[in-house]
Amino acid sequence: MLHQHAPAVPELGVAPFRTGTEAAHGVAWLGPATVFPQPVGLAATWDEDLITRVGQAVGHEVRAKKAADSGVSLNVWAPVVNPLRHPLWGRNEEGFSEDPHLTARFATAFCAGLKGTDSSTWLTVPTLKHFLGYNNEHDRSLTSSNLRDRVLHEYELPAYRQAIEDGVAGAVMLSYNLVNGRPAHVSDLVNQHLRAWTNGEEITVVSDAGAPSALFRAEKYFPDAAAAYAAALKAGVDNFTDDGDNPDPSIAYLEEALERGLLTEEDLDRSVTRLLTLRARTGEFDDDGGSLTETGAGTPDAGKGALDAASTAALAREAARKSVVLLRNQAQSALLPLGDNPGSIAVIGALGQRVLSDWYSGTLQNQCGIAEAFSRRYKDVTAEDGLDVIALRSARTGTYVGLPPSSETTDDAGVLVADKASPAVGEHFTLKDWGRGEFSLQSGLTGRFVAADGDGYLRASADRIGGWVVQETFRLLPSHDGTVALQHVASSKWVRVESGTGSLVLASGLEAAADRFVPRTIKSGHEAAQAAAASADVAVVVVGNDPHLGGRETLDRDTLDLPQSEQELVRIVRDANPATVLLIVSSYPYALGALADLPAIAWTSHGGQELGPGVVDVLSGDTEPTGRLPQTWFARDRDLPDILDYDIIGSESTYLYTRAEPLYPLGHGLNYGKVQYIHAVITGEIPGKFIDVQVTLANHGDRVAHELVQAYAAAPAHPYDFPRRLLVAHQRVEVAPHGSSTAKLRIPVERLATFSTVTASMVVEPGEYVILLGSSASMLPVSVTFRIPDGGRQPGRMPGTWVPARLYDATSNMDLVPARPLSGTAIAPANPSAPARAVYRTWDGQPITAVHCEVLSARAARSLGGCSISVQTSGPAGSWLQLGQCELKEGYSGEVRIDVDPSGLPAWTASGTLRLELRGDVTVHQLKVS
Incomplete structure (x- = not known):
């Protein structure tokens, strides 16, 4: 039962079973199915109710597939909840948002739909993917994601927590990569965190495909298969996806591990129980096989998974149009909306004539592309692919x-x-x-x-x-x-x-x-495009990507730029016709350079079978544009960190910490109305719980505006590195033409918490906070200010108490590495040939006499002439003052004492800061002062 493909157990009346039906934005790999917009497109709707309804429709289609084929699994491998940390990640299309809490909300909504509304039987059992720190494809089974504690607790873990705590996710899939030098499939974080959020309910952990074998093959983290499988099972893995549909090797490895004493029967029983619990949730073991009471899919037989094709097509169209984001609409001579009589329209570009699927799409049916949808809406439409x-x-x-x-x-x-x-x-x-x-x-x-x-x-x-x-x-x-x-x-x-x-x-x-x-x-494609554009009243040039090329699973992108051929096509069309609308259909953000000056620009993800109608609904003005970007569009490659640098604080990356001016910020998206933010006030407060804010808006346009009011927190005087902008609330509000309206937002105070490296917990620091309100992370015209009262001085790091070395406040050239193969985290130089430094702030007590370090290993680096640990403290004007140093012998492990000579130095006070400087390949597990 512990393999993905579990055989039947006839004597118990248990049928064969397999984990995993792919369903990122519709049922995949099982034939014709409703194809909704990609997850990043669903996220662009910022509409949790819609996302829940999409999840429910997908769940019913899975049930229908199951009714037709008993081999179909009701364990759904969706959604992906890895935050979209880096826009060059090949799987960008599969995630929801750059913001982890927004990701959590959308994932919870999707899971709620997949789970269904029946009080006792789950429609399907959703699986959150991929735990943890997974945002690169190149060498994904070999690279390690350095997740310092602040990044772990503030950015990575929140994306998973809500769906598990709310009881709408029944499983989690682990990621291929290593986390802090340890393979995710044997990470101690699984049992420490995932299973601490379940409110007593069981959650099943499944491996990603082939990852168990990677533990002893590609990664060589274990000497053999039995040791790898035993470690994974003990770390929390319940189900092994390995060797295709053949369970025999996995069973043999587990039997060997049992014989060698690496596992006990209790270990095996625990995982089997979790898997049987997963199956029982779908009603598999009920007398009626899991009859459902909900009927939300549009037919009287919806509870058994039957579907009304018309209702799901309508839902797909709603999702497609709500995911369209209007990026630019030049105010002086707005091209959009096109209205009822735009004259002749030329739809130019290969993507205007095709509806593209991705790796996790179902088989498209009843699809309608953009040019075809324009032809249905308007009389005078020509289509030209612009290709040679x-x-x-x-x-x-x-x-x-x-x-x-x-x-x-x-x-x-x-x-x-x-x-x-x-x-x-x-x-x-x-x-x-x-x-x-x-x-x-x-x-x-x-x-x-x-x-x-x-x-x-x-x-x-x-x-x-x-x-x-x-x-x-x-x-x-x-x-x-x-x-x-x-x-x-x-x-x-x-x-x-x-x-x-x-x-x-x-x-x-x-x-x-x-x-x-x-x-x-x-x-000549360019000549044909030029002629088509020149002869039309309006040109709509459609560019973007094929989801199977350039960036996808196993392949990261190498640039934000549009392909040169696409850039040239847009320039040719624009030069031939100033009334050009640029429509980008893509799985990820692009840098546009000079093309950003076009009069009208819109974006949509690959929108599924209703892509064309959804786009035309918005560009025509038949519906208002309500889509908003779920991630930042950066202006140039140099604004991005290295894709393997997961320390978003140290690298100043994502909307939270970047200093770069984005092309389009998180939350950006225009209305056809003209919205102005007038003022904001605090209307109420529950100390320590909520802040209530009301913002007044006016619409100076002639059309109804559907404004997404967004609230971001800032804390300029925060004692630690608080985000430059932190999304804390959002609310959709409708503003009538030439009218006004108010939006009321409740801001949970806990959203202001940062992870304290002193207390190793989430803490809302006292002090002044600013709530900025507006239409995106960059357009925030009104604000309110409030204070979190000082509840007394927070304790610092105590002398005589060991401090885990991983709880640093800043580093340079430092990696996080395993302290032991299966538990604990230490620090070591990323490049042993250069000095590595870790900063620890806020120590309590009187001036110290020594710093103690637990050294796990020490190897000399020739370029540095040996290995050593230096202790320094902060001095005036950003300088560092030497307190002491210890030379280490080759191969040393154990505790070292570094005596501190404070003579001639300022008194080291309770707010003191220490910096460790490691030279050579030195691994430090913990430190303390005395």
């Missing part, structure tokens, strides 16, 4: 590439052959540049993409770009003679013309082994 159409001639044989005769008359996707005498009888391919040097070739005859088959032959066989390993993209490497070589991206192999048959086939070797091709332009 080319023919390819083999430079070696002189013949053109085409399809075999069977493909020209049937649906058979035959192998491409270079055997045509002229481009007139050869195949024409639509060439699309996706950025990062990746191109796709789409057959003009069949409309299908060229892909490599299992034998390496090229066929125009793919309906869309996709798959875990994308087979439909190529690199075109030009030569000085005007020819190009084609390299298949997935395999890195080169395209050759097979001798004898003329078939196009992949071959290994260097580029010199590739055949060269002469591309002949049949149609």
Whole structure:
């Protein structure tokens, strides 16, 4: 039962079972299903009720799939609750928000829908993904996320906590990466935190696919499989997703661990109980098999999972339109809304004519793209993809590439052959540049993409770009003679013309082994785009990404910039027609550079089957734009930290700490109305609990404004690094044309808490706080100020008491590492060849005589001439004064005493600050003063 694919137990009447049905924004991998906007798009609605209804619809579709196929699991692997810390993360589309508490609210809403409203039986059992500190794809099984305690408690853990405490999540999936040097699958944080939030209820922990084997293979953290499996089980893992659908290896590893005394039967029973509890929640063991009383899916039989396609399509359209964010609408000559009579419209760009899915999408049905939706709404609409159409001639044989005769008359996707005498009888391919040097070739005859088959032959066989390993993209490497070589991206192999048959086939070797091709332009995409734009009254240019390319699971992006080909297309359209609307359809934010000056700009995620109607509903003005950005859009790459730097405080990253001026801030999104914030007042207070704030708004426009009032906290005099802006509340309010309205926001005082490195707990520090109110994290025109009263001096770090070294206040060149393989955290230099420093503030007591450190290991660094620990204290004007130093012998471990000589130094007071400086590869677990 401990493997993902658990066999039946006939003697107990227990059926086979598997964990995990993917359902990030609809049922995935199980055939046709309603496809809603990507999670980042759902988050852009800032509408928890809508997100709950989407979750409920997905839950009912899972039930319907289960009714048709008993092998479908009611354990749903969704939602992803990793905060969107870094916009270059390949899986940005799967998360909700950059803000952890906003992420928690949206995740809780989605889980509530997936769980359903039945008082005794869960519709499905949601699984929160991926615990913990997971925001990079490159080497994701090998990289370690350094999570200092403040980042852990203020940023990472809150994203998971609410859904578990509210009882709407029944499982958690662990992440591939390491956390503070220890694999997440054996992290002591699972039992310390996740299971402390359950209010006595069981929660099941599942592994990510293949992660158990990584413990002893890729990561080499354990000597063998039995040791790895035993450690994972003891750390809290209940279910192992490993070796595909074959449970035998996992069972063998656990049996060996039991025989070796690494596990007890009680350990196994505990996990089996959790898994059976998960299954029981869905009614699997009830006499009626889990009958549901709720009927929220639109049909009398909704309780059994049946669906009303019309109601789910309407819900998908509502989600699509509410996720559209109006980023810019130049006030002097607003292009939007288009209204009923905009004249002729040209929809330009490949993404205007396609609805794209992602890795976790279901099979699209009844889909409607943007150009088609415009054509349904308006009479005079033209569509132009703006792509080149080319023919390819083999430079070696002189013949053109085409399809075999069977493909020209049937649906058979035959192998491409270079055997045509002229481009007139050869195949024409639509060439699309996706950025990062990746191109796709789409057959003009069949409309299908060229892909490599299992034998390496090229066929125009793919309906869309996709798959875990994308087979439909190529690199075109030009030569000085005007020819190009084609390299298949997935395999890195080169395209050759097979001798004898003329078939196009992949071959290994260097580029010199590739055949060269002469591309002949049949149609210039840029010229066609220019002509279409120039002849229209309004041009809508649609750019963005394919979710399978450039950034996705296993691949982080390398830049915020739009691909050069997309930038050039936008420039051409803008130059041809000043009345240009830029519509971005993407899984993540972009930097726009000079394109940010276009008169009208809107963004939506890949919006699912109702993408087109949802977009047109908003751009036409049939509905008001209500979407708001769930994450910051930064203006340039240099505004971002290294993607592997998880210390958002030290790196001054995310909206919380960044000093960069964003292109568009968190919460940004315009109305068609013209909203002005007049003033704000505090209307009430429950000391230590809530602050009630009321803000008055006016609408100077002619349309109803649906304003999302946002409240952010700041604390300029805070004793520690309080965020520059901290989202603490938001409220949607409707403001009538030329009218006014008020929004009332209740701000929980606990949202002002920071993690104290002194008390190792969340603390609301006394002092002055400012609540700034407005339409985004950067547009905050009104504010109120209040004080948290001083409840007496907070204790400092006490002499004689060991302080965990991980509880620092600031560091440079320092890593967090395991103190022991399965528990505890220590500090060590990230680069042992350079000094590493950790700062500890707020010590109690009189001037000290010594600092003691527990050293776990010490190895000399040649560049530093040995290894040592220095103790320093803060001096005037930001200087550091040496208190003492201890040289360490190679291989030393144990306690060291560093005597302090205070002569000639200022008295070290109760507010004193210490800094440890490590030279060499020195690992320190804890310290104390005496």
